Amino acid sequence: MGIVMGPNQYGKAEVRIVSVAKNTERHRIKDLNVSTSLRGDFEQTHLTGDNANVLPTDTQKNTVYAFAKHAPIGEIEDFALRLGHHFVDTQDPVRGARILIDEYAWDRIPVGGTGHDHSFHRTSEEKRTTAVTIDDGKAHVVSGLTDLVVLKSTGSEFWGYPKDEYTTLQETEDRVLATAVTARWRYLRDDLDFGKTFSAVRETLLEAFATTHSYALQQTLYEMGRKVLEEHGDVAEVRLSLPNKHHFTVDLSYCGLDNDNEVFFAADRPYGLIEGMVTRDDVEQAPNAWFSLPEF
Numbered sequence: 523m524g525i526v527m528g529p530n531q532y533g534k535a536e537v538r539i540v541s542v543a544k545n546t547e548r549h550r551i552k553d554l555n556v557s558t559s560l561r562g563d564f565e566q567t568h569l570t571g572d573n574a575n576v577l578p579t580d581t582q583k584n585t586v587y588a589f590a591k592h593a594p595i596g597e598i599e600d601f602a603l604r605l606g607h608h609f610v611d612t613q614d615p616v617r618g619a620r621i622l623i624d625e626y627a628w629d630r631i632p633v634g635g636t637g638h639d640h641s642f643h644r645t646s647e648e649k650r651t652t653a654v655t656i657d658d659g660k661a662h663v664v665s666g667l668t669d670l671v672v673l674k675s676t677g678s679e680f681w682g683y684p685k686d687e688y689t690t691l692q693e694t695e696d697r698v699l700a701t702a703v704t705a706r707w708r709y710l711r712d713d714l715d716f717g718k719t720f721s722a723v724r725e726t727l728l729e730a731f732a733t734t735h736s737y738a739l740q741q742t743l744y745e746m747g748r749k750v751l752e753e754h755g756d757v758a759e760v761r762l763s764l765p766n767k768h769h770f771t772v773d774l775s776y777c778g779l780d781n782d783n784e785v786f787f788a789a790d791r792p793y794g795l796i797e798g799m800v801t802r803d804d805v806e807q808a809p810n811a812w813f814s815l816p817e818f
């Protein structure tokens with residue numbers, strides 16, 4: 523019986539970088555959390571501690587900061603592609619790279635009706651994300667968003683489910699439907715206008731949530747994914763993770779009041795968690811693009 527080193531990767535996780543573009547008075551900021559992982563010929567460091575092939579994680583971190591100065595960061599997908607190709611192209615033992623980037627959104631503080639030149643505020647926890655994988659000389663781009671919180675105050679029903687001796691849930695033809703969307707989608711190309719495409723896909727997700735008359739969050743999930751694939755030919759598949767942020771109608775009979783779905787208790791836990799992938803049946807699968815990312 524032998525013991526061998528299995529698949530492995532290493533890198534610097536969560537390099538926090540804020541860059542300020544100052545070429546005009548109207549500054550632009552990029553606020554990122556960047557993680558690098560390298561894959562390749564790293565058997566010896568694991569087996570014997572020989573680090574001849576190991577580009578330090580500290581150097582990887584320094585590279586992230588230096589690249590932010592060499593050229594404007596631009597779209598997170600393009601920044602991740604530049605970093606990933608750099609590690610694979612310049613270090614012989616490195617055969618693959620995975621660059622993860624989360625981008626935090628900042629808006630300009632309105633002053634006298636217009637956004638201030640160099641003062642910003644955070645208006646939501648929503649993040650834009652990308653996971654770029656360089657594998658076998660090919661680049662895969664999986665982009666997405668997290669914590670996009672949405673709510674419908676009607677247009678949502680839930681009934682027709684099986685009941686057993688433990689069921690207490692009442693069927694409803696009118697409820698609040700709320701979730702915090704995590705979505706990831708795989709692009710079929712690595713040369714897109716990623717900013718424009720991201721905004722368009724995000725808009726489609728929001729429109730699908732708003733306009734689907736929902737009989738289940740599962741149905742809403744499928745519709746959101748389906749519309750993204752229908753409207754965006756450069757997207758191969760979409761993974762969605764949708765926590766069901768339950769809103770329970772408060773029983774106001776204690777003071778003799780009706781409650782016609784107007785006053786709710788918003789529970790934070792437990793929550794239903796509805797997850798799934800919507801895909802085309804005519805595109806090549808790319809398991810390495812998703813490898814080691816959350817399944818949904």
Ligand SMILES: O=c1[nH]c(=O)c2[nH]c(=O)[nH]c2[nH]1
Nearest residue numbers: 680691737738739740766794
């Ligand atoms: O949209 C829903 N899907 C479920 O699977 C479910 N289960 C539940 O209790 N409420 C809901 N709502």
